[in-house]
Amino acid sequence: MxxxxxxxxxxxxxxxxxxxxxxxxxxxxxxxxxxxxxxxxxxxxxxxxxxxxxxxxxxxxxxxxxxxxxxxxxxxxxxxxxxxxxDHRAVPTGTLRINSSAGAARMIMKPVILEYLRRYPAMTVDIVTEGKLVDIVLEGFDAGVRLAEQVPQDMIAIPLGPELRFAVVGTPEYFAGRSLPVTPADLAAHRCIRSRLPSGALYRWEFERHGETVAIDGSGPLILDDPDLMLDAVRAGMGVGYLAEWHVAEDIAAGRLLRVLDAWTQPFPGLCLYYSGRRHLPPGLRALVDLVREIGGGR
Structure with a gap:
């Protein structure tokens, strides 16, 4: 043997x-x-x-x-x-592996992850970011963080933060001399910074107002697959972008970007921490779940 x-x-x-x-x-x-x-x-x-x-x-x-x-x-x-x-240890120790999109990881870093590490200094958090959705059990992760609509149905999901919205933005200089879009159809007259999904498909900008839904496949000079790069292009005046509201909130507040079509971008369910219910919950993951519920993410 x-x-x-x-x-x-x-x-x-x-x-x-x-x-x-x-x-x-x-x-x-x-x-x-x-x-x-x-x-x-x-x-x-x-x-x-x-x-x-x-x-x-x-x-x-x-x-x-x-x-x-x-x-x-x-x-x-x-x-x-x-x-x-x-479970018999008073303080969780070990490594907690989390799979997340890059944007989600940025959103939870300060309010959740850094607070978690302050409370449990014997823990190590290993976050892997990627656009595509993976099988967290098969890939050896303890948990994942994704939009609620992306969480597999066989997982336990804990809401992580408030609802989210998208925002259509451009610089004051870009909009100078141009008509501001009033409806999504008006984007046909604008240069749109387009985004590519992890699947390779181009993302269609989604709008809703009074029960009417519209998906726009705009045209423009630039296609990107990273929201930070898209924001850089919008800030440089290359066109309008369709980005997460939290990502552009500071620029809007400072007047560096103008927001348009506000009434057409409705809130939707936000991020969730999710994990498999088929396995024993390790102390480190249980502590993270408890923290999320404590800070108001879980309902």
Whole structure:
């Protein structure tokens, strides 16, 4: 019988999740070369190759797929056992992994994450931001933060903050000599800074007033996939942008940007902290949930 340590099994699972050594090594807190050597040593002891490696990709072999599938349930049970043991500690310790969009992470950083770390200095919060929605359980995250409409139905969701709105904005200099749009259709006469979704599709600006809904696919000189870049372009007078209200609130208040079509941008459900209800809730995650409810995010 070949005895394999828990750390080696976690290493295999991490490489399988990330389909590569670099991201897996970052998650495990070790160097890429050390992780590669550890996997190679395990394969040599087992006498079976678990991964196909090329200079560009890493993929599981057939034996590797079976090994990962067979060991994953046991690892989940072992992690849960450690989590339950941690319940007996007075103060949460360990690492809390959260998947979030970049915008959501910026919104929760000061009021939630920094306050959490002040209260629980023995905890480490590892936030991974990406536009696409991922399976947080499959990818090894404790929780996710997304818009309420994006949260999978099989997850427990805790409202995190107030409702949100979008704002259509441009600089006073851009609007000088131009007619301000009164209806969404008026945007046809304006240069729109357009946005690309993680799926690759172009986002259509959504409006609603008195039950009437309109989606506008404007035209303009620039297409971007990052709201910070869009805001930079709007500030530079390249055109009008459709951005989260919280993202442009300071510029509007300072008069650097003018807001138009205000009556057409209605509030919608905001962010949620969400997690799987199928697993034991670790102390660190429970503490975060309690904090969100305390500060008024949860209802």
């Amino acid at each position: 070949v005895l394999t340590g828990l750390a080696e099994l976690e290493a295999v699972q991490a490489v399988a999740r990330h389909r590569g050594f670099r991201a897996a090594a970052a998650e495990l807190g070790m160097s890429r070369s050390a992780l590669s050597h550890a996997i190679a040593a395990l394969e040599e002891r087992l006498g079976v190759r678990l991964f196909h490696r090329t200079t560009r990709s890493v993929a599981l072999t057939q034996a590797g797929e079976q090994f990962v599938a067979d060991t994953a349930p046991a690892l989940r049970d072992i992690r849960a056992a450690f989590d339950r043991l941690g």
